[in-house]
Amino acid sequence: MGEQEPAAPERESGPWDADEPHPNTDRIDLGGLRLPHNPDFDVRLASVGDQHVGVVVIYQDSTLQLQALAAPRSSGLWDEVKTKIRTQAKDLEEREGPFGSELVGEIKAEGGPRPARYLGIDGPRWFLLGVISGQGAFDEAISAAFVEFMQDVVVVRGDEPMAREEPIPLRRPNDQTAETEEQRPGLNPFKRGPEISEIR
Structure with missing residues (x-):
C-alpha cells in the first residue's frame, strides 16, 4: 500500500494547529512550536529558569516575540489578554490586521519608548501571541x-491537561532522545542544523 497523501489545508495560511492539515514544509521543531526555516531570521529561545517559555525572532533591527499558551476549549484568550x-x-x-484585531503604539522600555505591535491568534485550546517591537512595528x-x-x-x-494561560512547553531542537534520532530516516549528522541560542 502506498503512503496516504496528506490532506490539503482548508485555509490559505496559518498559524496552524498540529492536528489540522497544513503545508508539509521543513520546520524547526521546538516541541510546542514548529517554526519555518528562514536564513534571514535569527531564532532564539527565551527561558525563565530552566523552562523555555517563548521564542525571539530577530530580523534587521526588529524582534518578534512568540509565545504559545494553553487556552480553554470553550473560548479564546485574545480579548482578555488585550485588556x-x-x-x-x-x-x-x-486596529484590524492580518489576524484580526491587534494593538499598535509605543511601550515603555529601557532607553525610552519603543514601538510595539501585538498580534493575537486564538486556536483550538491554544493562544499564540506575537509581539513585533522596534522599527518592524511600523x-x-x-x-x-x-x-x-x-x-x-x-x-x-x-493532550496533557494544562492550566489556563500556561506556556506550552518548548525545547531546543537537539533535545530529543537518541532513540528518536536513530529512527529518523536520512539524517545527516554532518549537516548543520538550525542554531538556536537562549535568552534568559
Whole structure:
C-alpha cells in the first residue's frame, strides 16, 4: 500500500494547529512550536529558569516575540489578554490586521519608548501571541516578513491537561532522545542544523 497523501489545508495560511492539515514544509521543531526555516531570521529561545517559555525572532533591527499558551476549549484568550496589555501600556490603539484585531503604539522600555505591535491568534485550546517591537512595528516591509513567518508556524498543543494561560512547553531542537534520532530516516549528522541560542 502506498503512503496516504496528506490532506490539503482548508485555509490559505496559518498559524496552524498540529492536528489540522497544513503545508508539509521543513520546520524547526521546538516541541510546542514548529517554526519555518528562514536564513534571514535569527531564532532564539527565551527561558525563565530552566523552562523555555517563548521564542525571539530577530530580523534587521526588529524582534518578534512568540509565545504559545494553553487556552480553554470553550473560548479564546485574545480579548482578555488585550485588556491586560492595555492596562499596562495605555498608549496603544486597536486596529484590524492580518489576524484580526491587534494593538499598535509605543511601550515603555529601557532607553525610552519603543514601538510595539501585538498580534493575537486564538486556536483550538491554544493562544499564540506575537509581539513585533522596534522599527518592524511600523515598517510595512519588516512587519510583512514577520507576519508571513507567523502564518507558517505550527502550534503543538498536545493532550496533557494544562492550566489556563500556561506556556506550552518548548525545547531546543537537539533535545530529543537518541532513540528518536536513530529512527529518523536520512539524517545527516554532518549537516548543520538550525542554531538556536537562549535568552534568559
